[in-house]
């Protein structure tokens with residue numbers, strides 16, 4: 001079967017949906033191919049039996065007031081909740097609150113600050129996360145809050161992670177600013193904003209609202225791209241599999257929001273390209289959702305668990321995000337984020353073993369008291385995070401340069417661009433990609 005379209009978009013996460021919506025609104029024919037059963041990608045709200053949960057806590061925050069207003073408009077009539085951020089780090093059996101209270105902040109920060117000038121071991125390599133943290137906060141803060149957590153989240157020590165990650169995630173912060181934030185509760189970086197927005201029915205509400213605006217037939221789910229047809233430095237068709245059948249879509253432009261490694265493998269007539277993605281890496285995430293009876297309720301939206309003995313790295317109690325996420329019968333809904341690499345020992349654990357390890361950690365920390373798990377499910381995300389290890393730039397640049405040889409291909413979004421983008425930045429990236437396509441001569 002042959003389909004004629006103007007633009008093929010690969011991947012129906014937030015970026016793909018937003019680009020499809022913008023281009024359809026401009027009168028272009030769009031075919032949006034998604035390999036999963038449903039759209040939404042990382043910003044999905046999963047329905048499981050009569051429960052629902054996000055793939056890790058997702059809060060909406062905007063720097064761009066016009067974009068914020070258009071998102072509020074898009075989500076109408078669904079109410080957008082305005083929440084005050086409450087998060088904690090659980091260390092040594094106690095909670096370090098964020099935003100910190102005076103006493104709580106001092107109790108935890110003081111020992112780390114006293115040790116801040118004492119450097120142990122060899123000097124951190126320039127350009128590494130360790131160097132970035134040492135030079136801004138000192139070794140005390142690095143050792144207390146970042147060393148073990150980084151190893152758990154990224155699978156690499158702080159001297160093997162690029163400082164680019166910290167620049168994106170923590171922003172232009174030094175110790176003085178950290179204290180200013182701690183005591184005035186003013187936020188210096190976007191990552192640390194204190195108020196955020198949340199769709200009442202879960203973060204997936206945003207992608208669902210975009211999906212509803214697409215003309216019928218635009219989105220094809222369970223559709224896996226297999227191969228590009230190319231000629232004269234352009235992609236002119238996409239062969240894909242749907243329901244066990246091969247189809248071909250002829251097109252003038254392609255926008256990709258899928259992992260770069262998967263994209264490169266579609267160029268069957270450019271044998272150098274698939275190989276050139278060696279060095280472009282991802283960190284995977286397992287999200288375990290559990291409905292729990294008789295827990296001691298938590299106050300926070302998120303809790304971080306930097307200690308290596310704890311199986312998971314972050315937990316969310318979903319009823320603190322929206323009453324709509326609560327379980328029927330008063331059980332507590334929670335998600336646990338377990339970081340790993342696709343195919344490693346943790347990735348290959350059975351769902352039952354993942355629950356066993358999660359419960360073992362919870363019991364050891366006595367976090368929820370005498371809880372009982374009523375039901376649970378597991379979602380595995382192979383490409384949850386672009387891995388910004390020390391030296392990631394050169395292989396990424398090589399691949400992007402090779403892909404730029406195809407003049408009608410646009411890379412878009414977090415997964416498509418291999419960049420640490422939040423949802424606001426994905427929406428901006430999608431708008432920019434759509435604009436570039438519209439401005440190109442046919």
Ligand SMILES: Cc1cc2nc3c(=O)[nH]c(=O)nc-3n(C[C@H](O)[C@H](O)[C@H](O)COP(=O)(O)OP(=O)(O)OC[C@H]3O[C@@H](n4cnc5c(N)ncnc54)[C@H](O)[C@@H]3O)c2cc1C
Pocket residue numbers: 010011012013014015016033034035036039040041042043055056057058059060061223224225257258259262285337384385412413414415416421422423424426
């Ligand atoms: C745990 C976690 C917490 C986060 N918290 C926040 C937060 O609090 N605030 C915030 O702003 N952002 C947050 N983010 C980031 C946010 O989720 C992303 O910025 C955004 O969802 C990325 O959208 P995307 O469309 O660019 O990528 P994705 O969501 O990755 O979309 C890519 C799509 O392509 C599909 N796909 C992949 N391969 C193929 C293929 N071969 N063929 C067809 N389709 C394919 C995927 O199934 C997916 O639907 C968080 C991310 C994670 C992982």
